[in-house]
Amino acid sequence: MKKILILNTGGTFNKVYNPINGELEISKKGEALKEILKHQTNLRYDLKNIIHKDSLFITDDDRNKIKEQIINTECNIVIIVHGTDTIDKTADFLSKNIQGKMVILTGTMIPYSINSIEATSNFSMAVGYALSSFHEGVFISMHGMVEEHSKVFKNRQIGEFQRVVCVKE
16 A cells, blocks of 8 residues: 655644634644544555644745655655645645655645534545555645646635636637
8 A cells, every 4th residue: 555645734724713812723733634534544644744834824945845855755645735825836836846756735725623524525535546546746636626736726706726727719
């Protein structure tokens, strides 16, 4: 069975309600992924909780940290939990800096702590795709699809990820 490196970088996926200040904050404990992974009994993986940021605050230094984790792992398959606002920027960065590996980025629009369905679905789609066959490149797993990163975009008007549609003239 293939072994997968899972990098947890924060994002809405990991947000939890802070009853003291009334805000949603990114947990550094990775409870959401740990809960999901309890049910992935046939999965061999290494889980690393890194960065712990909303993706709006992810920097190129953070992207380099992600890149180094990917380059330095023995795993050929990497799943990254990432915030959706800049998932495309990180995917593009990684596509230019990583070769010979399958990298799948995923996230959620609704925190796992509020409603676990979307986060679980998006992450599980990434796992299923990763285990079904190896495809070198960088992919995004969101809203019922896994596609090469440049073929997916976040439609901010309706709050979901969609396939890029090419219109022939």
